[in-house]
Amino acid sequence: GENVxxxxxxxxxxxxxxxxxxxxxxxxxxxxxxxxxxxxxxxxQLIIDIRSNVGEKKDQRIAVTLNKTAKHFSLHITETQxxxxxxxxxxxxxxxxxxxxxxxxxxxxxxxxxx
Amino acid sequence: xxxxxxxxxxxxxxxxxxxxxxxxxxxxxxYMYWYRQDPGMGxxxxxxxxxxxxxxxxxxPDGYNVSRLKKQNFLLGLESAAPxxxxxxxxxxxxxxxxxxxxxxxxxxxxxx
Numbered sequence: 001g002e003n004v005x006x007x008x009x010x011x012x013x014x015x016x017x018x019x020x021x022x023x024x025x026x027x028x029x030x031x032x033x034x035x036x037x038x039x040x041x042x043x044x045q046l047i048i049d050i051r052s053n054v055g056e057k058k059d060q061r062i063a064v065t066l067n068k069t070a071k072h073f074s075l076h077i078t079e080t081q082x083x084x085x086x087x088x089x090x091x092x093x094x095x096x097x098x099x100x101x102x103x104x105x106x107x108x109x110x111x112x113x114x115x
Numbered sequence: 116x117x118x119x120x121x122x123x124x125x126x127x128x129x130x131x132x133x134x135x136x137x138x139x140x141x142x143x144x145x146y147m148y149w150y151r152q153d154p155g156m157g158x159x160x161x162x163x164x165x166x167x168x169x170x171x172x173x174x175x176p177d178g179y180n181v182s183r184l185k186k187q188n189f190l191l192g193l194e195s196a197a198p199x200x201x202x203x204x205x206x207x208x209x210x211x212x213x214x215x216x217x218x219x220x221x222x223x224x225x226x227x228x
Contacts, residue, residue, distance in 0.1 A: 001174075009155065032214040043205065043219040044158070051214050089157060093214070102173065103148065103209070103217055107157035 002027040004092045006106030013080050014114055021109045023090035024072040032093040033073045035064060038108075039086045047088075048075070080113045087111070117141055121206050121220035128196045128227045136191040136223050138206030144218075145211040147189035148173075149181060151202040152222075158205065164189055165211065196227045 003026040013019050025033070034049035050057045050064045050073065057064050061080075066073040077084055090106045122137045138147065145166050150158040150173075160173030164183040178200060180192045189208075193200060203224050209217040 006157070034216065043221050045219070046216045049214070049216065102160060102163060103207075104160060104174070105150070105158040107155060 002030055002092050002094050002102065002104040004090060004104050004106040006090050006109055008109060009107065010110045010112070012112045012114065015080060015082060017080055019075075019077040019080050019084070019111055019113075021075045021088055021090070021111070022072060023074070023092075023106050024070075025092040026071070027092065027094045028068075028071060030092040030094040033064070033066060034091050034093075034103075035062075035075050036089045036091065036105075037086045038089065044089060077111075080111075082113050082115055085111055085113045119206055119208055119218050119220040121204075121223050123223060124221065125224050126226070128193075128225065130197060130227060132196050133192070133194050134196065134225075135193075136204055136206075136225075138189045138191070138208075138220055139187055140189075140206075140208040140218070141187060142208060142218065143186070144208035145186070146209045146217075147183065148207045148209075148217065149179070149189065149191045150205045150207065151175065152205060153202050161191065161204075196225075198227045201225060201227045 006023045031052035036044035037047045038044040063076045087108045093103045119140045148163040149161040159175045162181040164170045167186040170181045182190045206220040207217040
């Protein structure tokens with residue numbers, strides 16, 4: 001089945017700097033890769049996603065890139081702000097995993113943005 | 116729309132007790148999931164369901180059972196709680212399409228003493 005690894009586990013940046021979080025996946029048939037942000041004490045919420053037929057997607061200060069050959073995808077946050085501080089999770093989904101549609105998450109990255 | 120609602124929000128159990136966590140969604144989603152979240156381990160899939168009357172095992176199913184008698188509800192049961200089941204539990208739901216967003220409930224913090 002799918003296995004998703006996420007690095008780094010913690011990331012500390014100065015306000016205004018960029019932050020990059022990387023994930024690798026094991027199942028080459030996976031075709032959907034969302035990123036979730038979880039603020040302290042709250043539920044995870046989708047911030048951006050990418051499908052396997054696209055190499056890059058951008059939404060204001062956040063972008064995601066996908067390298068299908070290498071089986072890795074990355075989240076890029078530019079001009080970081082203190083409110084970007086949260087735990088970020090990547091995930092992968094294989095629609096053909098035994099006919100079922102499991103969404104498997106990485107272990108998470110705790111991002112701290114210092115003023 | 117309320118989205119995904121979990122009941123209860125907090126619970127303390129003694130070892131060996133049983134309980135059921137309820138997840139309800141009002142978005143007519145086919146798929147529903149139960150995850151547990153532990154520090155440093157992310158969101159691990161316990162069980163999931165692709166439709167009413169169906170369930171399947173996830174990554175860490177041992178010690179848990181689930182039922183999906185109605186499309187809008189997904190129940191997670193602990194028959195004999197153990198301290199290792201102390202965790203935050205999240206329910207999520209999504210449409211059946213493989214590339215659609217999963218929406219999460221607010222979480223249930225369970226402590227087993």
